[in-house]
Amino acid sequence: MKLYVGIDLGGTNIGAGIVDGDGNILIKGEVATGASRPFEEVIEDMAGLIEDLMEQGEYTISDIEAIGIGSPGSIDREKGVVVSANNLGWRYAPVREELQKHIDLPVYLENDANVAGLAESVAGVCKGAKNSVTITLGTGVGSGIIIDGKPYIGSHGVGAELGHIIVHVDGIQCNCGNKGCLERYASATALIREGRKAAEENPNSLIAKSVDGDLDKINAKVVIDAAKAGDEKALEIFETYIYYLTMGIVTTVNMLDPSVIAIGGGVSRAGDFLLDALRESVAEHTFYKDIESSNIYLSELGNDAGIIGAAMLGSIK
Amino acid sequence: MKLYVGIDLGGTNIGAGIVDGDGNILIKGEVATGASRPFEEVIEDMAGLIEDLMEQGEYTISDIEAIGIGSPGSIDREKGVVVSANNLGWRYAPVREELQKHIDLPVYLENDANVAGLAESVAGVCKGAKNSVTITLGTGVGSGIIIDGKPYIGSHGVGAELGHIIVHVDGIQCNCGNKGCLERYASATALIREGRKAAEENPNSLIAKSVDGDLDKINAKVVIDAAKAGDEKALEIFETYIYYLTMGIVTTVNMLDPSVIAIGGGVSRAGDFLLDALRESVAEHTFYKDIESSNIYLSELGNDAGIIGAAMLGSIK
Numbered sequence: 158m159k160l161y162v163g164i165d166l167g168g169t170n171i172g173a174g175i176v177d178g179d180g181n182i183l184i185k186g187e188v189a190t191g192a193s194r195p196f197e198e199v200i201e202d203m204a205g206l207i208e209d210l211m212e213q214g215e216y217t218i219s220d221i222e223a224i225g226i227g228s229p230g231s232i233d234r235e236k237g238v239v240v241s242a243n244n245l246g247w248r249y250a251p252v253r254e255e256l257q258k259h260i261d262l263p264v265y266l267e268n269d270a271n272v273a274g275l276a277e278s279v280a281g282v283c284k285g286a287k288n289s290v291t292i293t294l295g296t297g298v299g300s301g302i303i304i305d306g307k308p309y310i311g312s313h314g315v316g317a318e319l320g321h322i323i324v325h326v327d328g329i330q331c332n333c334g335n336k337g338c339l340e341r342y343a344s345a346t347a348l349i350r351e352g353r354k355a356a357e358e359n360p361n362s363l364i365a366k367s368v369d370g371d372l373d374k375i376n377a378k379v380v381i382d383a384a385k386a387g388d389e390k391a392l393e394i395f396e397t398y399i400y401y402l403t404m405g406i407v408t409t410v411n412m413l414d415p416s417v418i419a420i421g422g423g424v425s426r427a428g429d430f431l432l433d434a435l436r437e438s439v440a441e442h443t444f445y446k447d448i449e450s451s452n453i454y455l456s457e458l459g460n461d462a463g464i465i466g467a468a469m470l471g472s473i474k
Numbered sequence: 475m476k477l478y479v480g481i482d483l484g485g486t487n488i489g490a491g492i493v494d495g496d497g498n499i500l501i502k503g504e505v506a507t508g509a510s511r512p513f514e515e516v517i518e519d520m521a522g523l524i525e526d527l528m529e530q531g532e533y534t535i536s537d538i539e540a541i542g543i544g545s546p547g548s549i550d551r552e553k554g555v556v557v558s559a560n561n562l563g564w565r566y567a568p569v570r571e572e573l574q575k576h577i578d579l580p581v582y583l584e585n586d587a588n589v590a591g592l593a594e595s596v597a598g599v600c601k602g603a604k605n606s607v608t609i610t611l612g613t614g615v616g617s618g619i620i621i622d623g624k625p626y627i628g629s630h631g632v633g634a635e636l637g638h639i640i641v642h643v644d645g646i647q648c649n650c651g652n653k654g655c656l657e658r659y660a661s662a663t664a665l666i667r668e669g670r671k672a673a674e675e676n677p678n679s680l681i682a683k684s685v686d687g688d689l690d691k692i693n694a695k696v697v698i699d700a701a702k703a704g705d706e707k708a709l710e711i712f713e714t715y716i717y718y719l720t721m722g723i724v725t726t727v728n729m730l731d732p733s734v735i736a737i738g739g740g741v742s743r744a745g746d747f748l749l750d751a752l753r754e755s756v757a758e759h760t761f762y763k764d765i766e767s768s769n770i771y772l773s774e775l776g777n778d779a780g781i782i783g784a785a786m787l788g789s790i791k
Contacts, residue, residue: 231762286629287629288628288629302729304621304626309621309730310731311605311730311731311732312603312604312605312731312732312733312768313731313733313762313765313766313767313768314731315727315728315731315761315762315765315767316727316728316729316730316731317729317731318728318729318761319728319729321724321728321761322639322724322725322728322729323641323721323724323725324640324641324643325642325643326641326642326645326717326718326721328643333761334759334761335724335759335761337721400643401643404640404643404654407638407639407640407652408639408640408725409729410632410633411632411633411635411636411638411639412619412633412634412635412636412639412726412729412730413626413628413633413729414627414628414629414630414631414632414633414634415628415629416629416630442651442652444632444635444638444650444651444652445548445630445632448630448632449630450630450632451629451630
């Protein structure tokens with residue numbers, strides 16, 4: 158069986174793994190990205206990590222079919238270039254060309270949200286689904302759309318930006334320039350924003366107390382834990398969050414009607430508390446109640462999704 | 475060259491045509507639907523129309539590859555059944571089975587909005603585009619999504635319902651059960667609703683005058699013509715209309731990033747007045763301003779789209 162290298166390129170760490178064709182990680186490791194260094198040094202360390210893993214696993218280059226890289230930001234897939242990635246500080250970084258100076262294998266690049274969607278489609282909760290959408294609820298809202306088993310990226314490579322579908326005309330200003338994008342309401346950042354506001358307004362609330370009044374410590378988990386504990390204000394924030402996320406999912410269902418919608422990212426660690434509320438809310442707002450609709454699950458692969466999905470870029474080419 | 479029969483099944487008329495593989499109509503005709511009659515009689519007339527056209531054009535059954543039917547409502551493609559179509563008054567109508575009693579050819583069914591999208595993709599303004607979306611602005615807002623040259627219908631056949639993406643959380647109540655669907659703001663019905671309201675409030679407005687005060691005569695054309703003539707209130711309605719339609723298109727672009735977006739349906743007869751305003755507005759709200767984005771055009775095929783797209787169902791199978 159041919160093997161694949163998957164690279165999860167992040168602002169803090171570079172994760173790498175050797176993965177089989179079914180999406181099983183055989184061996185993995187990571188190094189610090191050190192993104193402020195010259196780009197060439199980062200890629201040199203990336204190559205070193207791959208070589209270390211091959212040595213540890215006793216694989217040779219002939220065992221490996223290709224290297225796939227999931228990167229934040231915008232990507233030129235044909236040229237193998239990271240066009241712009243703010244949290245790496247890179248613009249027009251020729252990743253493929255630089256990596257191939259060290260390792261002579263095909264190198265595929267893809268956006269990290271699309272890679273996560275591919276991972277869930279090959280080896281996670283969307284396995285076997287023809288069409289699926291993986292929504293990543295983190296600092297922003299990312300998404301990977303899989304159609305017929307392949308990442309759908311659109312005609313100019315900028316599709317699958319579920320975070321920037323507009324759910325509220327003239328709503329909250331988004332950093333994309335528009336107003337009312339889903340990301341403004343359904344990201345961890347939205348929970349934090351609303352949690353801080355609530356804690357400021359009511360210093361005796363559970364949210365404020367659970368961070369000893371240090372509002373900078375409020376994260377999505379703090380808000381959701383307070384909601385789980387029954388705090389009224391936190392529950393209100395959580396319900397609004399679920400409502401907006403539902404509207405984004407309704408739009409996704411009415412447009413793409415996927416078999417499976419997978420919910421990943423930091424907020425998804427809220428587990429069944431999130432999933433149950435979301436399923437109930439989406440069911441309430443589904444148009445065709447008499448036919449089967451998209452199933453909603455929590456994504457399965459967690460942090461490994463980046464490595465697995467990147468590796469699978471080589472297997473779907 | 476193999477030929478195809480395309481049927482445009484409407485509440486008022488049944489249109490039919492014999493179409494070549496490039497989407498050119500060689501001969502066409504129509505009969506009244508008479509939807510209130512027994513279903514079997516409607517299909518008998520449909521078969522009669524097809525046979526008439528074949529006779530007139532001197533085609534034999536061996537010249538025809540298949541019959542495609544574009545139907546309103548929801549469709550069971552596998553079984554060839556119209557599951558539910560309000561403006562035909564049909565529920566679970568076995569169209570394929572009934573038609574094949576008269577003509578022994580493969581019969582394909584598809585939703586009429588998807589068929590219109592396919593027509594534009596094969597022979598209209600989306601020709602050559604890998605991915606396209608045709609948006610039909612009529613009584614409702616319909617859409618046909620073409621991905622890789624084929625209608626994209628989703629995993630349960632209910633995708634491509636652009637009219638029911640949510641653009642305004644808690645907005646106007648829609649007959650689908652949700653609030654704030656695009657259809658409530660971007661259909662001809664929305665223009666009529668706002669036009670009537672304006673005429674009621676101001677009987678001296680151009681909208682009211684152009685129908686001699688008979689508000690029931692206000693249609694989309696009346697409102698748009700008043701806007702074209704510079705009437706302040708009509709322009710305000712038109713600008714709001716364009717704004718909401720823009721938000722729906724921004725969502726479409728950020729999700730699907732198609733090569734082409736085609737605008738069809740009754741409202742599209744406003745021509746360049748609509749197109750220019752829409753293009754300007756969408757460009758203003760596009761995120762990636764430095765790369766090529768979806769081109770917006772008016773759809774080309776008009777009423778023939780139904781026949782052409784239905785016929786092409788046979789050619790893409």
